[in-house]
Amino acid sequence: MSAGRVAPSPQVPVKCLVWDLDNTLWQGILLEDETVTLPEAVLTTIRALDARGILQSVASKNDHETAWEQLHALGVAEFFVLPEIGWGVKSASVRRIAEQLGFAHSTIAFIDDQPAERAEVAFHLPDVRCYPAEQATRLSGLPEFTPATTTVDSQQRRRLYQAGFERAAERASFAGPDEDFLRSLELVLCVARASGAELSRVEELTLRTSQMNATGVHYPDAELRRLLTDPAHEVLVATLADRFGPHGAVGVLLVHKHREMWHLKLLATSCRVVSFGVGTVIVNWLVDQASRAGVHLVADFRPTDRNRIMEVAYRFAGFGEEECACHLVPADASPGVLRLHLTPAPRPAPTTMLVEAPDLAEREGMQPP
Amino acid sequence: MTTSSTGAATAQEIEQELSCHLEKRTKRSWAPEEDLFASGALSSLFAMELVVYLEKAFGVMIGGPDLRMENFRTVRAMSSMVLRLGGDAEEGGDA
Ligand SMILES: [Zn+2]
Numbered sequence: 299m300s301a302g303r304v305a306p307s308p309q310v311p312v313k314c315l316v317w318d319l320d321n322t323l324w325q326g327i328l329l330e331d332e333t334v335t336l337p338e339a340v341l342t343t344i345r346a347l348d349a350r351g352i353l354q355s356v357a358s359k360n361d362h363e364t365a366w367e368q369l370h371a372l373g374v375a376e377f378f379v380l381p382e383i384g385w386g387v388k389s390a391s392v393r394r395i396a397e398q399l400g401f402a403h404s405t406i407a408f409i410d411d412q413p414a415e416r417a418e419v420a421f422h423l424p425d426v427r428c429y430p431a432e433q434a435t436r437l438s439g440l441p442e443f444t445p446a447t448t449t450v451d452s453q454q455r456r457r458l459y460q461a462g463f464e465r466a467a468e469r470a471s472f473a474g475p476d477e478d479f480l481r482s483l484e485l486v487l488c489v490a491r492a493s494g495a496e497l498s499r500v501e502e503l504t505l506r507t508s509q510m511n512a513t514g515v516h517y518p519d520a521e522l523r524r525l526l527t528d529p530a531h532e533v534l535v536a537t538l539a540d541r542f543g544p545h546g547a548v549g550v551l552l553v554h555k556h557r558e559m560w561h562l563k564l565l566a567t568s569c570r571v572v573s574f575g576v577g578t579v580i581v582n583w584l585v586d587q588a589s590r591a592g593v594h595l596v597a598d599f600r601p602t603d604r605n606r607i608m609e610v611a612y613r614f615a616g617f618g619e620e621e622c623a624c625h626l627v628p629a630d631a632s633p634g635v636l637r638l639h640l641t642p643a644p645r646p647a648p649t650t651m652l653v654e655a656p657d658l659a660e661r662e663g664m665q666p667p
Numbered sequence: 668m669t670t671s672s673t674g675a676a677t678a679q680e681i682e683q684e685l686s687c688h689l690e691k692r693t694k695r696s697w698a699p700e701e702d703l704f705a706s707g708a709l710s711s712l713f714a715m716e717l718v719v720y721l722e723k724a725f726g727v728m729i730g731g732p733d734l735r736m737e738n739f740r741t742v743r744a745m746s747s748m749v750l751r752l753g754g755d756a757e758e759g760g761d762a
Contacts, residue, residue, distance in 0.1 A: 601731075606715070606718075607715045609731060609734060610714055610715050610718060610734055613731065613734035613735060613736075614714055614734065614735070614736045614739075616735075616736075618732070618735075619731070619732065636731075
């Protein structure tokens with residue numbers, strides 16, 4: 299049977315499965331046989347893995363156009379990201395797929411009916427787990443293909459990645475100024491008060507996006523959960539979508555509302571959307587809200603070598619280091635954290651995206667005078 | 668390749684270099700007093716790029732208090748900030 303190495307620990311979940319085509323995904327050899335067929339059980343596997351948020355790709359030695367047309371004809375082309383169909387060695391294909399996804403080799407799986415192809419991949423990429431074609435219909439029962447949790451975002455993970463690739467391709471071919479391109483995306487930014495369900499996404503954001511975390515302070519899940527019910531705090535989650543599809547949760551804000559001043563304690567935005575100017579749009583929206591509420595704004599900022607773009611966003615929005623009586627309200631600035639201050643004025647809506655957001659000034663939980 | 672090897676650039680040299688960069692980057696030309704941000708034509712990421720570009724091209728450090736939009740609003744405003752911060756127009760060659 300499949301001679302070879304012991305697979306790496308099944309504890310490491312597979313994030314992307316790379317399929318061979320001939321006699322693995324479909325039965326038959328495309329360039330030799332009259333027809334190829336897709337077994338029902340293989341289709342079931344593809345659908346099951348997709349629903350679990352496991353990405354799927356292709357590494358096949360074939361004529362690219364013919365094979366890609368065949369995948370369309372079989373109705374499964376949409377399930378595959380970054381297909382590698384050509385005549386190069388498969389280890390190079392798998393390596394490119396991992397690289398473009400930004401995934402470690404230990405999270406990639408490869409399935410092929412040819413022992414020599416599996417050996418070639420295993421030799422060059424020892425961390426990639428290789429499976430013989432006979433196992434195709436049993437993959438969804440294996441622990442490494444069974445993620446512990448399935449979140450809202452994992453169910454649409456493939457869509458997120460595909461939209462990202464389409465966007466990148468479009469951007470590369472777009473010659474006009476940035477904002478024309480942004481407008482062509484038809485971006486919609488939705489800011490909403492966080493509910494319990496969204497908090498797992500929020501925590502993922504504050505953990506993963508250190509680059510854009512302006513405060514450099516992590517708020518653990520339990521702390522944010524506690525503040526959800528505190529009428530003096532606003533915990534807000536921003537999600538972004540465009541005409542290619544959703545980006546998922548892209549930002550989180552924590553605002554402490556004092557009577558004469560709102561204190562922005564946490565603002566983290568995903569690096570994935572920094573080129574869309576989301577940080578600036580959120581800051582300007584908050585400035586406008588504060589202006590309506592008649593309060594000053596104070597924003598915490600801890601400069602690091604990676605978050606200067608947030609400082610640019612704050613400073614260009616008008617935040618500065620001037621003294622103001624409202625500063626005295628929040629005590630306990632941790633060392634190294636700047637308190638940037640702004641006296642708000644109304645701000646026009648952005649021209650690059652539609653913003654849907656609640657009216658913060660109107661919350662009934664505001665402290666009575 | 669600059670005419671003076673003594674380092675100190677004139678406002679004119681800086682403005683010329685800057686306009687050239689902006690034209691390449693935005694695919695249109697900008698008059699010295701034209702407001703880059705008024706038309707909504709330039710994004711915040713572009714503002715960040717401008718900061719990095721000015722520091723690299725003219726060897727200046729732009730600190731927090733100088734990161735105000737007024738200092739970046741026009742070619743002329745950027746040029747006077749660079750002069751104030753002691754920039755020179757020597758490109759390439761230096762580390
Ligand atoms: Zn104040």
